[in-house]
Amino acid sequence: MKKIIFLILIVILGLPVVTYAENATDSSVTTKIKERLEKTAEQGLDTIKEELTTQSLSPRKKAYVGLVKSVSEELVTLEYKSQTYPVYVDVKTPVKQDDYLLTLGFFYPDNNQFRAKKILVIDTPQPPLQRQLITGQIQEIDGNKITVDNKSLTINSKTELIIQDIEKPSTDDLELKDSLFAIVTLDKNGDIDQVKNILVIPGKNNPAGMAPTNATESALPATDSATIE
Numbered sequence: 001m002k003k004i005i006f007l008i009l010i011v012i013l014g015l016p017v018v019t020y021a022e023n024a025t026d027s028s029v030t031t032k033i034k035e036r037l038e039k040t041a042e043q044g045l046d047t048i049k050e051e052l053t054t055q056s057l058s059p060r061k062k063a064y065v066g067l068v069k070s071v072s073e074e075l076v077t078l079e080y081k082s083q084t085y086p087v088y089v090d091v092k093t094p095v096k097q098d099d100y101l102l103t104l105g106f107f108y109p110d111n112n113q114f115r116a117k118k119i120l121v122i123d124t125p126q127p128p129l130q131r132q133l134i135t136g137q138i139q140e141i142d143g144n145k146i147t148v149d150n151k152s153l154t155i156n157s158k159t160e161l162i163i164q165d166i167e168k169p170s171t172d173d174l175e176l177k178d179s180l181f182a183i184v185t186l187d188k189n190g191d192i193d194q195v196k197n198i199l200v201i202p203g204k205n206n207p208a209g210m211a212p213t214n215a216t217e218s219a220l221p222a223t224d225s226a227t228i229e
Helices: 002-057 213-218
Strands: 060-071 075-080 083-089 100-108 113-122 130-142 145-148 151-154 160-163 179-186 192-201
Touching: 060 083, 060 113, 075 100, 083 100, 130 192, 145 179, 151 192
Parallel strands: 083 113, 160 192
Antiparallel strands: 060 075, 060 100, 075 083, 100 113, 130 145, 130 179, 145 151, 179 192
16 A cells, blocks of 8 residues: 555656656757757848848940040040949040940959940931921911911922822812911921921812802702602
8 A cells, every 4th residue: 555655656656757847858859949940040131141242243235326425545534414424445446536436345343344345336317207287277378388477388299199089089189278287396496307298178268168058959848849658
């Protein structure tokens, strides 16, 4: 009996010790796993940082285009949209001021330089066409030249002429006081360069603006003699 009681006491007293040991073991393992994960994460971040740094310092393919503002033995300065771009030349090329260049090469972030490996002289791009709408009545007709709103318009083969109710219009179908709408392009000085499109609505002086007589007659109501009973 005493032996049984003694064994029971040992079991009871031993339980907290085992539980504490298990808890201590779990906590230790968790700490080690956490430390290992933190170390791995730090190593991973360091690797990523090194890779990003390497990539950021690596030469990158790049191209510059612009007008040559100055030329020296190793440096060409380009201007594009009011900004200047230094281009270090690694190839010999007979460029001169006011040439328009396309340069291909590599940009080196470590010294903030662009070095051209290939240089092409290209045509200077033309600025976009400026357009203007001119409206008013025709004031004067002189062959293929007409005056509207005190502006002289020249009609040529590049002009699309449309006159209302006329299938194949020409300048012979125009009359004074016809209403005209013209789209023109302007040169760099703001003067009319080309008349692109003209739409004309005939006025009272133009036969094309008059309604046909037979159209009025056909619109009259039928007479008694024409009525079938």
